[in-house]
Amino acid sequence: MEKMTGKRQGHDFSLLEICDLSVSFRMYDSALGQRDLQVISNLSIKVDAGEILAIAGSSGSGKSLLASAILGILPENAIVAGDVRYNGQKLIPELQEKLRGKEMALVPQSVAYLDPLMRAGAQADGHQKPRPTARRKEIFGRLGLPENAESLYPFQLSGGMARRVLVSTALIADAGLIIADEPTPGMSLDQALEALKLFREMADDGKAVILITHDIDLAFAFADKIAVFYAGTTVETASALEFRTGPEALRHPYSKALWRALPQNGFEPIAGFQPYAGNLPKGCLFAPRCSCKSSQCEQEAPPVRELRGGEVRCFYAT
Numbered sequence: 438m439e440k441m442t443g444k445r446q447g448h449d450f451s452l453l454e455i456c457d458l459s460v461s462f463r464m465y466d467s468a469l470g471q472r473d474l475q476v477i478s479n480l481s482i483k484v485d486a487g488e489i490l491a492i493a494g495s496s497g498s499g500k501s502l503l504a505s506a507i508l509g510i511l512p513e514n515a516i517v518a519g520d521v522r523y524n525g526q527k528l529i530p531e532l533q534e535k536l537r538g539k540e541m542a543l544v545p546q547s548v549a550y551l552d553p554l555m556r557a558g559a560q561a562d563g564h565q566k567p568r569p570t571a572r573r574k575e576i577f578g579r580l581g582l583p584e585n586a587e588s589l590y591p592f593q594l595s596g597g598m599a600r601r602v603l604v605s606t607a608l609i610a611d612a613g614l615i616i617a618d619e620p621t622p623g624m625s626l627d628q629a630l631e632a633l634k635l636f637r638e639m640a641d642d643g644k645a646v647i648l649i650t651h652d653i654d655l656a657f658a659f660a661d662k663i664a665v666f667y668a669g670t671t672v673e674t675a676s677a678l679e680f681r682t683g684p685e686a687l688r689h690p691y692s693k694a695l696w697r698a699l700p701q702n703g704f705e706p707i708a709g710f711q712p713y714a715g716n717l718p719k720g721c722l723f724a725p726r727c728s729c730k731s732s733q734c735e736q737e738a739p740p741v742r743e744l745r746g747g748e749v750r751c752f753y754a755t
């Protein structure tokens with residue numbers, strides 16, 4: 438099986454380790470009063486230096502909230518439980534603030550994160566002194582940003598250009614962990630491939646990269662392993678090679694269905710809908726859509742277990 442642990446750096450822990458993370462939002466409702474809406478539950482992942490972990494999953498599965506939880510930028514009404522460690526240290530709010538933008542860099546999902554009053558070149562250079570002008574010019578050039586882009590303000594950038602500036606900002610930050618949340622929309626295929634190539638180079642240079650993407654094809658091509666999210670938790674972690682191989686190499690019914698839903702694999706839609714955070718089914722979260730379910734699946738939530746070098750959350754996966 439392809440690399441699952443990445444390059445170790447003399448530690449017996451991964452650069453980022455998340456164990457049993459849960460996130461809920463405290464909501465106030467005139468009819469129901471106060472209630473907690475659980476949006477991430479029992480989520481565990483590890484990312485090593487030297488590897489790209491892709492996170493795939495449909496809209497609303499909790500991908501961006503995971504990024505925010507790691508960086509400590511969740512909204513104030515969020516309640517977080519679980520253990521998140523960076524380089525062996527518990528990521529408490531003070532440490533998150535210290536590392537954010539320096540040791541941990543984010544490519545945010547929305548281009549609205551750009552500072553409207555700062556030129557693109559200065560934004561991309563970030564906190565670094567002296568300014569990394571040569572590296573910025575190299576990355577802007579590789580991502581197809583025109584020479585004058587550095588002196589433009591965000592309102593003068595197209596959506597695709599703004600996203601390439603955000604990608605450049607994270608790459609230039611020289612962080613140990615880069616979290617790229619849907620970094621390629623609005624880019625041409627060539628630009629998207631170049632952006633992914635740059636993330637791959639960062640990983641090969643010893644950084645850890647979390648690549649959040651709807652585009653599983655891109656994840657196949659550039660990631661080392663892929664975590665599949667469903668309704669706020671992981672259902673499978675597999676190597677990218679296993680995803681390229683096909684459903685027989687995968688473990689969870691949802692991962693297999695995602696594979697079959699790809700255009701090149703028959704475009705077979707997955708019947709039903711992902712449950713909404715406020716209305717999660719009892720037992721296995723995938724049970725309402727699963728053709729392999731038993732009565733046990735509708736009563737009990739399956740735990741994550743190791744299987745064939747990966748991980749799966751299903752009673753019956755083999």
Ligand SMILES: Nc1ncnc2c1ncn2[C@@H]1O[C@H](COP(=O)(O)OP(=O)(O)OP(=O)(O)O)[C@@H](O)[C@H]1O
Pocket residue numbers: 462474476494495496497498499500501502503512546713714
């Ligand atoms: N501030 C909030 N308050 C309440 N619920 C929220 C809040 N932010 C997100 N959610 C809910 O949490 C769930 C996960 O949201 P998240 O943004 O992480 O999804 P995602 O996987 O990134 O989706 P997408 O692929 O569309 O970006 C969704 O059901 C969303 O409605």
Ligand code: SF4
Pocket residue numbers: 690691721722723724727728729730731734739750751752753754
């Ligand atoms: S635990 Fe049961 S319902 Fe859930 S994915 Fe496995 S077979 Fe399907």
Ligand SMILES: [Mg+2]
Pocket residue numbers: 500501502546618
């Ligand atoms: Mg998102």
